[in-house]
Amino acid sequence: MPVTDVELSHAAEAGTSPSVLVADKLNRRLSESASVNDISFSLARGDVLGLLGLNGAGKSTTLRMLCGVLVPDSGSVSVKGLSMEDHPLVAREHIGYLPDQPPLYNDMRVSEYLKLAGQIRGLKATKLRSRQTAITEQCDLGDVQHKLIGTLSKGFRQRVGLAQALIHEPAVVLLDEPSNGLDPQQMEGMRRLISDIAQSQAIIFSTHLLSEAKAICNRIAIIHAGRLVADRPADGTDLELIFHGATS
Amino acid sequence: MIRVVARHECASLLRNAQTWIMAAIMAALFGYLFLKQLEAFITVQGQLATQDHPTGLSGFMAVRYLEPLSLAFTLVAPLFAMRSFSEEFRQHTYALWQSSPVSTRALVVGKFLGVLSVLSLLVLLAAGMLLIMRVFIPIDLLLTLSATFGLLLCAAACASCGLFFSSLTQHSLIAIVASLSLLLISWMLGSANFGTLPLQALQDLSIAVHLRGFFQGYIQTRDIAFFTLMMTLFLGLTIIRLDALRQTGR
Numbered sequence: 001m002p003v004t005d006v007e008l009s010h011a012a013e014a015g016t017s018p019s020v021l022v023a024d025k026l027n028r029r030l031s032e033s034a035s036v037n038d039i040s041f042s043l044a045r046g047d048v049l050g051l052l053g054l055n056g057a058g059k060s061t062t063l064r065m066l067c068g069v070l071v072p073d074s075g076s077v078s079v080k081g082l083s084m085e086d087h088p089l090v091a092r093e094h095i096g097y098l099p100d101q102p103p104l105y106n107d108m109r110v111s112e113y114l115k116l117a118g119q120i121r122g123l124k125a126t127k128l129r130s131r132q133t134a135i136t137e138q139c140d141l142g143d144v145q146h147k148l149i150g151t152l153s154k155g156f157r158q159r160v161g162l163a164q165a166l167i168h169e170p171a172v173v174l175l176d177e178p179s180n181g182l183d184p185q186q187m188e189g190m191r192r193l194i195s196d197i198a199q200s201q202a203i204i205f206s207t208h209l210l211s212e213a214k215a216i217c218n219r220i221a222i223i224h225a226g227r228l229v230a231d232r233p234a235d236g237t238d239l240e241l242i243f244h245g246a247t248s
Numbered sequence: 249m250i251r252v253v254a255r256h257e258c259a260s261l262l263r264n265a266q267t268w269i270m271a272a273i274m275a276a277l278f279g280y281l282f283l284k285q286l287e288a289f290i291t292v293q294g295q296l297a298t299q300d301h302p303t304g305l306s307g308f309m310a311v312r313y314l315e316p317l318s319l320a321f322t323l324v325a326p327l328f329a330m331r332s333f334s335e336e337f338r339q340h341t342y343a344l345w346q347s348s349p350v351s352t353r354a355l356v357v358g359k360f361l362g363v364l365s366v367l368s369l370l371v372l373l374a375a376g377m378l379l380i381m382r383v384f385i386p387i388d389l390l391l392t393l394s395a396t397f398g399l400l401l402c403a404a405a406c407a408s409c410g411l412f413f414s415s416l417t418q419h420s421l422i423a424i425v426a427s428l429s430l431l432l433i434s435w436m437l438g439s440a441n442f443g444t445l446p447l448q449a450l451q452d453l454s455i456a457v458h459l460r461g462f463f464q465g466y467i468q469t470r471d472i473a474f475f476t477l478m479m480t481l482f483l484g485l486t487i488i489r490l491d492a493l494r495q496t497g498r
Binding site for chain 1: 249252253256260263264339340341342343344345346347348349350351494495
């Protein structure tokens with residue numbers, strides 16, 4: 001049975017947040033050397049899960065399976081109680097995804113792009129206008145909203161990518177290394193933005209930096225060679241040991 | 249959702265300089281061919297008048313002006329469609345569609361309609377040159393509309409072929425070479441001389457053979473069915489290919 005927003009709010013008030021995202025024994029083999037094995041976890045509203053691992057550990061593959069871009073060989077994903085296999089279109093309505101390379105059209109203006117992102121997520125005209133205004137403000141895109149995306153700096157491009165993932169107020173936001181290639185100031189801005197949106201949404205944030213994960217997330221899952229080796233609160237003292245143990 | 253995708257595709261084509269360059273070349277070709285054939289008609293008008301059933305201006309122009317343009321549209325339609333998916337793969341923007349609640353069918357049909365709407369403007373421009381003569385002399389409207397319909401079907405079928413090949417690769421050039429090769433083979437089948445009966449059936453796969461009737465003013469169900477099947481086949485294959493991307497991941 002799909003979980004409604006009202007049920008989620010009631011559960012959150014009662015301190016029994018039901019899961020908005022459940023991944024159950026996800027398996028995916030991409031090549032001889034790259035695969036994801038038996039990944040399981042669940043996420044409630046307000047959770048910010050850091051998916052931590054080295055390059056090639058399987059973070060992006062896991063995120064792609066969670067948002068329906070890639071079909072798992074076995075296992076299942078459900079979003080707000082909706083199975084990604086049985087109801088892919090409805091389930092994807094509740095997901096916002098920012099891949100490692102933001103899906104941006106260089107020849108579009110920021111405002112046009114956000115409008116398109118909202119339209120393909122099914123937002124009606126009035127709602128779209130209000131969300132566009134809100135997300136432009138939230139992601140601090142006001143000064144560049146009439147500029148061509150191709151002319152923007154890396155930091156702004158990343159913000160536009162994030163804005164498209166958030167415009168429809170999804171229950172789950174999946175961010176694949178969103179701070180990659182940003183300078184320290186831009187990275188700080190991105191962290192603040194993620195902390196802002198974490199109030200009302202569940203977030204999975206992939207990174208290969210433990211310090212970054214600790215700074216942003218309230219839960220950290222370490223993934224190594226396609227396997228989940230730890231899933232702990234971000235203040236866990238053994239995280240560093242596990243991460244270095246797994247990766248050395 | 250199809251309308252949103254179609255509008256985006258159309259706008260994206262119109263933002264691209266290549267589209268305008270191709271449109272300008274096509275417009276120049278229309279103008280040159282139109283004036284050349286009009287002049288030819290004026291030259292042979294006297295001889296035509298002595299025939300039992302003289303060909304009028306509409307009949308002459310449909311065969312001598314609009315019919316050759318179908319080959320031009322066969323070459324140009326895949327050029328308009330070639331960027332549809334290959335460019336999305338190359339620029340990594342396809343993830344936006346894959347992660348959004350847009351079905352593959354809506355995406356493919358939307359992109360096809362977007363490309364077709366731009367091609368339709370060119371078809372209308374080509375037919376418009378002939379129709380504008382209606383101000384000065386009587387024109388066989390039904391014959392002109394039949395020829396225009398044929399051109400439009402040809403452009404649509406070739407665009408669907410281009411769309412399919414564009415979904416196979418991120419290199420637009422490979423997509424265009426592959427689709428043009430297939431379409432030109434289809435054209436050549438029409439002029440090849442096959443002796444034996446089973447091979448003669450290959451002529452039924454020719455675009456040229458199925459277009460002929462439209463320019464002579466008779467629209468046959470089998471010709472419409474040919475182009476409709478061609479579109480359905482290529483759009484269907486594109487949907488299968490894009491759905492398979494979720495399985496293969498590449």
